[in-house]
Amino acid sequence: MEAGAAITVEGLLVERGGRAVLHEVSLSVASRSVTGLLGPSGCGKSTLMRSIVGVQIVAAGKVIVLGRAAGAQELRRRVGYVTQAPSIYSDLSIEENLRYFAAIAGASRERIAETIETVGLGGREDQVVGTLSGGERSRVSLATALLSKPELLVLDEPTVGLDPVLRAELWASFHELAHDEGTTLLISSHVMDEASECDSLLLMRDGALLEQITPNELRAQTGKDDLGQAFLAVIERAQREADG
Amino acid sequence: MSARTTLATARRVLWQIRRDPRTIALLLAVPTALLILLYFVFEGQPHTFQKIGAPLCGLFPFIIMFLVTSIAMLRERTTGTLERLMTLPVAKADILFGYGVAFGMLAAVQAVIVCTAGFLVLGLEAAHGAWLVGLLAVANALLGMALGLFVSAFARTEFQAVQFMPALIFPQMLLCGLFVPRNAMAGWLHTLSWLMPLTYAYEALARATRPAPLGGAFAADVIAVVAFTLAALGLGALTLQRRTP
Numbered sequence: 366m367e368a369g370a371a372i373t374v375e376g377l378l379v380e381r382g383g384r385a386v387l388h389e390v391s392l393s394v395a396s397r398s399v400t401g402l403l404g405p406s407g408c409g410k411s412t413l414m415r416s417i418v419g420v421q422i423v424a425a426g427k428v429i430v431l432g433r434a435a436g437a438q439e440l441r442r443r444v445g446y447v448t449q450a451p452s453i454y455s456d457l458s459i460e461e462n463l464r465y466f467a468a469i470a471g472a473s474r475e476r477i478a479e480t481i482e483t484v485g486l487g488g489r490e491d492q493v494v495g496t497l498s499g500g501e502r503s504r505v506s507l508a509t510a511l512l513s514k515p516e517l518l519v520l521d522e523p524t525v526g527l528d529p530v531l532r533a534e535l536w537a538s539f540h541e542l543a544h545d546e547g548t549t550l551l552i553s554s555h556v557m558d559e560a561s562e563c564d565s566l567l568l569m570r571d572g573a574l575l576e577q578i579t580p581n582e583l584r585a586q587t588g589k590d591d592l593g594q595a596f597l598a599v600i601e602r603a604q605r606e607a608d609g
Numbered sequence: 610m611s612a613r614t615t616l617a618t619a620r621r622v623l624w625q626i627r628r629d630p631r632t633i634a635l636l637l638a639v640p641t642a643l644l645i646l647l648y649f650v651f652e653g654q655p656h657t658f659q660k661i662g663a664p665l666c667g668l669f670p671f672i673i674m675f676l677v678t679s680i681a682m683l684r685e686r687t688t689g690t691l692e693r694l695m696t697l698p699v700a701k702a703d704i705l706f707g708y709g710v711a712f713g714m715l716a717a718v719q720a721v722i723v724c725t726a727g728f729l730v731l732g733l734e735a736a737h738g739a740w741l742v743g744l745l746a747v748a749n750a751l752l753g754m755a756l757g758l759f760v761s762a763f764a765r766t767e768f769q770a771v772q773f774m775p776a777l778i779f780p781q782m783l784l785c786g787l788f789v790p791r792n793a794m795a796g797w798l799h800t801l802s803w804l805m806p807l808t809y810a811y812e813a814l815a816r817a818t819r820p821a822p823l824g825g826a827f828a829a830d831v832i833a834v835v836a837f838t839l840a841a842l843g844l845g846a847l848t849l850q851r852r853t854p
Contacts, residue, residue: 381854418696422852436852441698452689454621456628461621468617469697493628509693 371396371517371549372417377426379412386412388573389426394551394565399543401563402553403596409572410553411449414519417551418446431516442470445515449522451506455495459486459505462494463512470513480508483538485531500526507535518542520552524559536562557593568599575603610700618699618707619714622681626715632677636715640669640723648731659733664787664814666727667742670716670750671810672778676771678712678757683770686761695851704849705842708758709751716750717743736820745817748834749810755841756806762848781807786815806841809833 372394379387387409394400402410415421416428419436428435431443453462463477481487484504494505507523524532536559542548543564552563560566561580568576568583576583576599584590587598626632644662651658685691694704720743728739735742760777764770784791784802791802802808813830816823 420692420696420852422854438698441696444696446693446696448689448693450689452693454625454690455688456625457621461624465617465621466697469614469694469699471613 369396370394371431372551373427373429374413374417375427377413377416377428378424379409379416379421380424381412385424386572387416390572390574392567392574392577394549394567396549397543397547398564399539399550399552399562400565400567401560402551402567402569403557403560404555404569406555408569410555410569411521412572413569414446414521414551414553418444418519420446442513443516445510445513445518447503447507447510447518447520447523449525451499451502453494453502453506453509455502456493458491458493459497459508460490462505463508466509467512472512476512480511483511484508485534498526500528500531503527504531504535514546515548517549517551520550522553522555524554532559557596560592560596568596570600570603575599610702610706614699614703615706615710618703619710622708622711623714625681626711636673636677636719637722640666640673640719641726643669644723644727644731655732658731659818661787662727662731663733663735663742663818664811666723666733667720667746667749667814667817668782668787668807668810669723670719670746671753671807672774672782673719673753674712674716674750675753675757675778676774678708678754679761679764679770679773680767682708682758682761683764683767687765691849692853695849701846701849705758705845708754709842712754713747713751716747719750720744720746733818735818737817737823741817742814745810745814745831745834748831748838749814752806752810752834752838752841755838755845758845759841759848762845778807781805784808785811787811806834806837809837 370393374390374392377387377390378385390413402413404410412421416423417430417435419440430440433440457465459481460477463481467477481490484507486501486504486508494502497505503523503525507520510518524535527535539550539552543550563580565577565579566583567574568578578586580592583592583595583599587595589595589598644665647662647665648658724739724743724746727733728735728742760773761770764773784794784798784805785807786802791799791808794802809830813827813834816827816830
């Protein structure tokens with residue numbers, strides 16, 4: 366294992382319906398950092414995340430998470446995972462959802478109140494999740510994963526459908542987690558304007574990893590200040606290399 | 610497996626049901642309402658009402674718990690909450706027994722209500738005690754729950770899940786001996802009925818409500834019900850996969 370890496374992936378191959386959806390992906394994610402996983406919808410971001418939390422059947426390759434094989438029983442306490450679609454109980458209130466997941470994680474009542482504040486839902490504890498907006502539901506889903514203060518947080522598009530103010534607040538709390546609590550965060554997004562928030566970027570396309578790079582390196586390498594433009598330049602270069 | 614997680618799961622299932630008044634009505638009021646209906650249907654034939662109504666008190670929980678659990682578990686599978694639980698320190702047994710504790714408690718309440726109505730108000734007789742019918746009702750509810758958990762893996766939508774009622778439960782109701790004695794059926798149906806869990810559930814109830822001594826046959830029926838329940842739970846556990854394609 367590479368020193369300081371929270372995640373190392375080597376030659377990961379995932380097939381679905383006889384077709385490869387991840388082509389021998391290799392990467393590493395540094396501990397205590399915010400790493401962005403970026404790429405268009407359907408490029409394999411969720412599949413990669415599922416492989417890292419150990420719920421994906423993989424065809425080949427190695428995935429090591431916090432020094433263990435992905436999906437190891439011990440990691441279930443140390444890794445938090447939030448799916449793209451909120452996976453919470455819509456017929457329970459916010460508080461009831463969190464109390465259930467807190468009982469599993471062994472988190473205290475105070476911790477429940479804390480996480481509700483973190484995701485900006487303070488004062489709404491008794492509201493039934495089914496009556497919340499899509500963005501609010503994803504925040505409840507995020508809160509359930511924060512309860513246990515996991516060492517690694519894998520978040521699949523956590524900011525989709527959120528207003529800009531809340532998005533900025535969430536990113537601020539992600540940085541806080543990484544820098545104050547030493548949490549490693551792997552966060553996927555399909556909007557490039559979130560890339561500048563990350564310490565490091567994984568750029569994906571069509572089931573392959575194009576680059577592992579920091580935002581500044583990406584700007585310097587492509588000569589583009591806008592990260593969206595820079596990503597396009599990387600894609601075009603990869604295309605040329607593939608063609609030529 | 611941990612007691613804390615099992616009980617938290619049971620509490621969570623009960624919280625969910627509390628939010629759904631129609632399901633509460635289905636669980637608590639509908640069996641008694643159907644029994645009252647049956648009472649008036651057989652107004653001129655009290656013997657028939659006794660023969661069908663008494664065992665039915667212990668069969669309602671089976672049917673209703675099968676229906677409720679198959680839908681509840683399907684929702685757990687389709688909304689992603691099951692996948693999330695599988696990434697957390699939750700044992701499969703915590704989920705299965707959590708559902709068991711929650712629905713076992715509901716079944717007990719349901720059994721008390723329907724048995725009170727049947728044996729105290731509507732004049733049904735349980736030769737070996739209404740409490741025995743009540744206990745069998747809870748056992749049958751857990752059997753229905755275990756089967757519901759298992760078959761929920763084979764439905765993709767709630768629409769498909771309710772189809773298990775006519776496809777899997779109605780045939781068992783017809784063949785279990787409740788309406789026609791099994792030895793009066795076509796031979797191959799009689800043979801088929803031996804493979805169906807509801808046959809044993811009904812036989813035990815019929816013996817508990819008839820005056821004849823219970824004997825070893827009753828014990829064998831109860832053991833069969835428990836064995837079917839455990840087998841269904843075991844198969845259910847196999848359908849809870851941590852890794853999926």
